Amino acid sequence: MSRALLLRPPRRRAVSTMIGGVIVLSLLLTALATVLFVTQQYDQYEQTVNNMVQYNNRQTAEDLVAVYPGLAVVNSTISGWSTSQSTCGTTTGTKEYNCYVATLNNPGTIGVQIMRIYINSTGSGCIRNPPSNYEQPCILNPSGTIAPYTFDQADQFVNPGAVNYQVFFALPTGVALPNPSPPIPMNTIVIASSRGNIFSFQFPLQPMLFGQSNSAYSQGNMRIAYTGAKDSGNEPLNGGTQANGYCHQENVQSYPAAPGYAEELKGITGYGDSGVLWFVNPWVTLPILRSGATFYIYVIVINTGTADYSPTAGTLDLTWYGSNHIDGEFIGVYFDGAFTAATSASQPSIGPGQWYYAIFDTGVTGGFVDVGNPPTSSVMWWGGASITNNQKGSGFFSGTVLVSGLWIRYETGTSCA
Amino acid sequence: MSRRKLRRCLAVSTVVGNMLMILVTLSLAAILVAWAGTSFGAFSGGSQLFFAQREQALQERFVVEEVFFNDTATGMPSSQAQQIFIFVRNVGPININIVAIYVNGTSASTSSPYSSGTTGVLAVINSGASHGWDSFTPGTTNNPDAGCLAPPSGTSVPYVGLTVGAVCEFALAWPDTISPPTSCAPNYCPWSTNAATIFQIVVASGRGNQEAYTARAT
Numbered sequence: 001m002s003r004a005l006l007l008r009p010p011r012r013r014a015v016s017t018m019i020g021g022v023i024v025l026s027l028l029l030t031a032l033a034t035v036l037f038v039t040q041q042y043d044q045y046e047q048t049v050n051n052m053v054q055y056n057n058r059q060t061a062e063d064l065v066a067v068y069p070g071l072a073v074v075n076s077t078i079s080g081w082s083t084s085q086s087t088c089g090t091t092t093g094t095k096e097y098n099c100y101v102a103t104l105n106n107p108g109t110i111g112v113q114i115m116r117i118y119i120n121s122t123g124s125g126c127i128r129n130p131p132s133n134y135e136q137p138c139i140l141n142p143s144g145t146i147a148p149y150t151f152d153q154a155d156q157f158v159n160p161g162a163v164n165y166q167v168f169f170a171l172p173t174g175v176a177l178p179n180p181s182p183p184i185p186m187n188t189i190v191i192a193s194s195r196g197n198i199f200s201f202q203f204p205l206q207p208m209l210f211g212q213s214n215s216a217y218s219q220g221n222m223r224i225a226y227t228g229a230k231d232s233g234n235e236p237l238n239g240g241t242q243a244n245g246y247c248h249q250e251n252v253q254s255y256p257a258a259p260g261y262a263e264e265l266k267g268i269t270g271y272g273d274s275g276v277l278w279f280v281n282p283w284v285t286l287p288i289l290r291s292g293a294t295f296y297i298y299v300i301v302i303n304t305g306t307a308d309y310s311p312t313a314g315t316l317d318l319t320w321y322g323s324n325h326i327d328g329e330f331i332g333v334y335f336d337g338a339f340t341a342a343t344s345a346s347q348p349s350i351g352p353g354q355w356y357y358a359i360f361d362t363g364v365t366g367g368f369v370d371v372g373n374p375p376t377s378s379v380m381w382w383g384g385a386s387i388t389n390n391q392k393g394s395g396f397f398s399g400t401v402l403v404s405g406l407w408i409r410y411e412t413g414t415s416c417a
Numbered sequence: 418m419s420r421r422k423l424r425r426c427l428a429v430s431t432v433v434g435n436m437l438m439i440l441v442t443l444s445l446a447a448i449l450v451a452w453a454g455t456s457f458g459a460f461s462g463g464s465q466l467f468f469a470q471r472e473q474a475l476q477e478r479f480v481v482e483e484v485f486f487n488d489t490a491t492g493m494p495s496s497q498a499q500q501i502f503i504f505v506r507n508v509g510p511i512n513i514n515i516v517a518i519y520v521n522g523t524s525a526s527t528s529s530p531y532s533s534g535t536t537g538v539l540a541v542i543n544s545g546a547s548h549g550w551d552s553f554t555p556g557t558t559n560n561p562d563a564g565c566l567a568p569p570s571g572t573s574v575p576y577v578g579l580t581v582g583a584v585c586e587f588a589l590a591w592p593d594t595i596s597p598p599t600s601c602a603p604n605y606c607p608w609s610t611n612a613a614t615i616f617q618i619v620v621a622s623g624r625g626n627q628e629a630y631t632a633r634a635t
Binding site: 016019020023026027030031033034037038041042044045048049052055115116118120136137190192194195196198 | 439442443446449450453454457458460461464465468469471472475476478479480482483485487502504506508582584
């Protein structure tokens with residue numbers, strides 16, 4: 001082949017190469033554009049995934065915890081919301097709403113926006129209007145101006161780490177907390193956040209004692225038992241049947257009790273207290289502690305009524321009559337970090353849902369004498385089987401004892417709501 | 418044939434052949450490009466739709482805030498004398514549609530699944546408008562929410578829209594008496610019979626998300 005032929009450019013192959021190149025290039029560009037487009041879509045999707053993962057993290061980081069006393073009645077002006085003191089009432093004025101304040105901690109790492117508060121177990125408190133007339137939970141929405149079924153809009157945001165943060169809310173005067181209708185006064189407060197979390201607590205707030213909630217030592221109606229005869233005619237508001245070995249659970253009483261109400265039990269054979277006993281409605285739930293050589297009885301009393309009251313006097317009798325029962329004189333209360341003696345002129349006022357230690361001095365400095373088990377004399381006792389089964393012997397109070405369903409007996413019987 | 422004539426014939430056939438080859442090549446290339454473009458277009462369009470739907474489904478967040486069992490309604494027929502109130506809030510960044518609510522595995526948002534002349538109906542209490550799910554007249558309410566939207570009129574499939582942050586209250590009528598009591602299946606017995614005190618409630622959205630809630634009737 002000649003040199004000139006070898007150096008001549010391949011014109012025909014250039015055309016076909018160009019055409020092929022254009023085709024291949026167009027295909028590659030189309031594929032590249034498609035891949036870029038899909039990648040962009042995927043990237044956008046991944047951004048959304050990332051956003052929602054962060055959303056989930058923020059949702060998980062939310063936390064709200066109710067702290068003692070959970071709820072409290074407000075009778076005064078609420079800054080920025082209730083400018084008139086008469087709105088929420090005073091002790092002497094006519095109030096327009098029942099106002100409460102919820103005390104919350106935010107132990108989470110992110111702020112919480114409260115969107116709505118539900119209050120369950122309000123009985124007939126929250127009725128939807130006719131024609132249906134059906135109950136519903138009390139539903140509280142945020143509002144800048146005070147109105148029934150609202151909470152203060154200014155309290156809607158709870159900062160992270162907030163302690164004893166207060167959320168004010170208002171209910172109609174016909175709705176009181178704790179609700180008087182259920183046999184066991186208890187409301188469930190449900191707080192819904194903007195991120196979809198639900199936080200709830202019960203009111204009256206259940207005290208945590210020795211790491212246990214109230215459910216550990218139960219709550220229920222008072223149980224009364226006799227080994228002697230019981231005259232139902234002398235036990236008003238109770239009913240029941242007269243019998244030996246009678247044991248029954250107290251009927252549900254109207255709640256809250258009428259002012260000064262106390263159930264009177266008369267004619268209890270063998271009980272040397274002029275034949276009269278008084279049971280009043282503060283809920284007594286706990287425990288008996290030993291302090292040094294003298295036995296003091298500490299009882300946690302929750303005010304489950306709807307009004308304030310001040311404990312002033314009383315006695316506590318735990319077991320059977322006679323010289324071997326354990327009783328104590330009320331010597332004072334431990335409330336809000338301070339002890340107030342019963343002899344003090346100024347007693348603390350216990351609000352609804354608040355609890356305190358009622359302290360009784362048994363005067364006992366030594367062991368107890370076994371009087372036999374079961375006892376043979378007429379017996380009356382309070383509380384659950386744990387008391388009756390373990391009440392003999394000096395070992396009983398060697399440690400902390402949980403008492404179930406214990407009730408206080410006030411000599412006057414008139415000072416409780 | 419002379420060499421000259423032969424060379425002319427060869428030249429013509431070479432040009433025609435080349436043109437034919439180019440034509441064939443271009444045609445195939447055009448088909449290939451068209452096919453590739455269609456395929457890539459379909460792929461990209463499908464992926465766009467796929468990712469868009471996945472995004473929207475992923476962004477949906479709704480929660481059952483509260484379930485309340487009411488058995489004290491007055492002025493209602495026995496088939497509707499008990500109600501289950503279900504409060505659903507949209508806590509996500511996009512609007513959602515609630516298309517169904519299931520109670521104990523039975524859809525409560527369609528026509529009555531209940532026997533013995535009872536009815537199970539779903540109503541949106543506070544939508545402010547009547548629609549397919551309303552079968553009894555709801556009373557007035559003290560918690561209206563403008564973000565709880567009824568579907569447009571003429572919509573064949575009932576659904577309820579929730580705007581961002583809105584809460585809707587659904588009322589499921591429930592029979593309080595069934596005669597004889599043994600005729601009710603466990604999933605729709607009155608809770609007064611203690612036959613179905615535990616309620617498994619599932620709220621379903623139009624994008625396929627579900628929110629489950631278990632509640633015990635009072």
